[in-house]
Amino acid sequence: xxxLTGTKVLxxxxxxxxxxxxxxxxxxxxxxxxxxxxxxxxxxxxxxEKPDVVLLDIMMPSGTEGFHLVWNLRKDPDEQVRDxxxxxxxxxxxxxxxxxxxxQSDTVYGPxxxxxxxxxxxxxxxxxxxxxxxxxxxxxxxxxxx
Amino acid sequence: MATEPAAANDVxxxxxxxxxxxxxxxxxxxxxxxxxxxxAAPRLLGVQxxxxxxxxxxxxLAGYNxxxxxxxxxxxxxxxxxxxxYFANAQIALDLGFLTALVHYSGGAxxxxxxxxxxxxxxxSILLSRIATYLQVSLAIVLFSGMALLExxxxxxxxxxxxxxxxxxxxxPVYLTAVLFCxxxxxxxxxxxxxxxxxxxxxxxxxxxxxSTSLKEHADELAAAYDELRQLGVQQTEYLHRAAHHxxxxxxxxxxxxxxxxxxxTGPVSEKxxxxxxxxxxxxxxxxxxxxxxxxxxxxxxxSAVSRRDRVDLAALLHDMAAEFEQQAASASVSLSVSCPSMxxxxxxxxxxxxxxxxxLVSNAVKYTTPGGRVAVVLERRPxxxxxxxxxxxxxxxxxxxxxxxxxFYRAPNAQDSGKDGTGLGLSIVKAIVEAHGGxxxxxxxxxxxxxxxxxxxxxxxxxxxxxxxxx
Numbered sequence: 142x143x144x145l146t147g148t149k150v151l152x153x154x155x156x157x158x159x160x161x162x163x164x165x166x167x168x169x170x171x172x173x174x175x176x177x178x179x180x181x182x183x184x185x186x187x188x189x190e191k192p193d194v195v196l197l198d199i200m201m202p203s204g205t206e207g208f209h210l211v212w213n214l215r216k217d218p219d220e221q222v223r224d225x226x227x228x229x230x231x232x233x234x235x236x237x238x239x240x241x242x243x244x245q246s247d248t249v250y251g252p253x254x255x256x257x258x259x260x261x262x263x264x265x266x267x268x269x270x271x272x273x274x275x276x277x278x279x280x281x282x283x284x285x286x287x
Numbered sequence: 288m289a290t291e292p293a294a295a296n297d298v299x300x301x302x303x304x305x306x307x308x309x310x311x312x313x314x315x316x317x318x319x320x321x322x323x324x325x326x327a328a329p330r331l332l333g334v335q336x337x338x339x340x341x342x343x344x345x346x347x348l349a350g351y352n353x354x355x356x357x358x359x360x361x362x363x364x365x366x367x368x369x370x371x372x373y374f375a376n377a378q379i380a381l382d383l384g385f386l387t388a389l390v391h392y393s394g395g396a397x398x399x400x401x402x403x404x405x406x407x408x409x410x411x412s413i414l415l416s417r418i419a420t421y422l423q424v425s426l427a428i429v430l431f432s433g434m435a436l437l438e439x440x441x442x443x444x445x446x447x448x449x450x451x452x453x454x455x456x457x458x459x460p461v462y463l464t465a466v467l468f469c470x471x472x473x474x475x476x477x478x479x480x481x482x483x484x485x486x487x488x489x490x491x492x493x494x495x496x497x498x499s500t501s502l503k504e505h506a507d508e509l510a511a512a513y514d515e516l517r518q519l520g521v522q523q524t525e526y527l528h529r530a531a532h533h534x535x536x537x538x539x540x541x542x543x544x545x546x547x548x549x550x551x552x553t554g555p556v557s558e559k560x561x562x563x564x565x566x567x568x569x570x571x572x573x574x575x576x577x578x579x580x581x582x583x584x585x586x587x588x589x590x591s592a593v594s595r596r597d598r599v600d601l602a603a604l605l606h607d608m609a610a611e612f613e614q615q616a617a618s619a620s621v622s623l624s625v626s627c628p629s630m631x632x633x634x635x636x637x638x639x640x641x642x643x644x645x646x647x648l649v650s651n652a653v654k655y656t657t658p659g660g661r662v663a664v665v666l667e668r669r670p671x672x673x674x675x676x677x678x679x680x681x682x683x684x685x686x687x688x689x690x691x692x693x694x695x696f697y698r699a700p701n702a703q704d705s706g707k708d709g710t711g712l713g714l715s716i717v718k719a720i721v722e723a724h725g726g727x728x729x730x731x732x733x734x735x736x737x738x739x740x741x742x743x744x745x746x747x748x749x750x751x752x753x754x755x756x757x758x759x
């Protein structure tokens with residue numbers, strides 16, 4: 142198992158309890174944790190903080206904010222922001238093989254396309270699962286970057 | 288001449304136009320026929336005809352038909368029903384006039400071609416209304432009788448056909464009476480018969496048009512209702528997704544909060560506290576499983592009429608899922624084998640549902656098999672069917688439990704005693720999915736000796752290539 146010390150993680154989660162538990166676990170692993178409680182913050186923090194990875198709760202209040210956040214980050218003019226790996230936290234059973242459908246106003250991705258994210262985690266994710274997923278995503282990001 | 292239009296609506300109007308074109312074509316044939324007869328009769332039969340007037344009338348007939356042809360082809364389609372009807376009536380009346388002229392110039396009342404008035408009555412009954420037809424019949428009788436009487440009384444000249452009759456009959460009262468009576472009654476009866484037939488035909492046509500309109504309306508209604516149903520199905524599924532989130536999200540947070548305390552991350556925890564919190568965590572995880580399974584079950588029960596149907600290749604699906612199954616089995620120290628044909632085995636199904644079904648069966652098999660045991664997944668193609676068989680060497684299902692295990696929330700006693708968790712919904716979900724796809728499920732095996740579950744699904748017809756199931 143690797144070491145996550147010094148990794149900067151942005152947690153985008155509207156449920157304060159869930160956010161706090163994530164923060165506790167991540168801090169125990171030596172990560173620096175920034176929190177965003179809504180989609181707006183979720184969009185501005187990556188730009189201002191340049192985290193190493195984003196943990197995103199996909200189903201924020203309206204149901205579609207999470208999706209749009211992902212697509213907006215991927216369209217960001219700043220390349221660094223575009224390349225930040227995103228791990229999506231979903232409460233719905235991970236193996237129901239859901240596809241995510243954007244609403245009609247979205248023109249970037251077509252319906253039925255998968256979200257352009259690097260990983261999915263089923264809530265509740267154990268500390269081990271969380272750690273493993275972050276490590277996996279970060280090592281992939283290293284190997285794919287030039 | 289007609290007082291009411293024969294065409295009451297668009298279909299009838301269209302037909303009338305077609306019939307008029309047909310009449311014009313027929314008339315060209317008549318022109319040729321008359322010309323040929325006039326030319327051939329003297330030469331073949333040796334009769335003597337007044338050919339000049341006959342040819343003149345024929346030429347006029349041809350000219351009139353040319354005008355009729357132009358009118359019928361080039362007059363805009365916006366012409367009203369009444370105008371078209373008058374056009375038809377005018378033609379019939381003119382035809383009667385021309386026939387009378389031709390008959391007059393070739394023997395008058397002595398001319399057997401007087402029979403030809405019948406054609407016009409029949410044609411009239413096809414084109415015109417009932418009343419108009421009778422009126423035209425009256426015109427025919429008037430024209431013929433008038434011509435015969437005027438010839439007989441010397442008002443107009445008689446054009447005798449030498450060689451046809453030995454005597455001159457056209458002035459004989461008995462003969463005239465007989466011929467006129469015959470012609471008049473023939474035409475009237477003919478009109479009666481022909482109009483009876485055509486009026487029935489028109490009624491049937493009108494019924495058919497009405498039927499087809501009503502059919503189209505119903506088809507439109509059906510399509511709209513189906514769209515609504517489909518929308519409902521989509522809304523239902525979306526609702527289920529949202530419900531799943533709203534149930535599971537808080538439970539997930541709850542579990543994490545308990546975990547974080549349990550793991551000592553918020554400070555020291557007494558042994559008893561740890562035990563209690565662990566038990567609480569377990570209950571929360573059970574609730575999470577229950578919420579998930581309930582929602583999967585609800586989804587499986589959304590009407591199959593409105594759920595998704597794609598061509599799914601079961602062989603490819605199993606292939607994709609094999610790695611995950613192997614991992615599951617390895618964690619439980621159970622050996623797993625997956626066998627499927629090298630050819631595609633296609634069914635018409637909701638890809639997510641089928642994946643869920645197979646996942647459920649394999650998870651069950653692995654869960655209830657003790658370490659060192661075996662689980663085998665076999666896919667087979669049979670005529671018209673695809674069969675998936677998942678067998679294990681696990682705790683088995685007692686015979687007396689076979690009927691109940693598909694019930695919601697029901698777990699067989701040996702399963703409950705196994706120490707393994709379960710919501711009691713796994714097989715309910717499998718059954719719901721199987722039924723939604725028109726398949727069948729069977730269970731074999733004995734308690735303590737393992738279980739074999741076989742699911743058969745109708746195979747998809749051999750048409751297009753299938754869509755691979757994507758997994759996130």
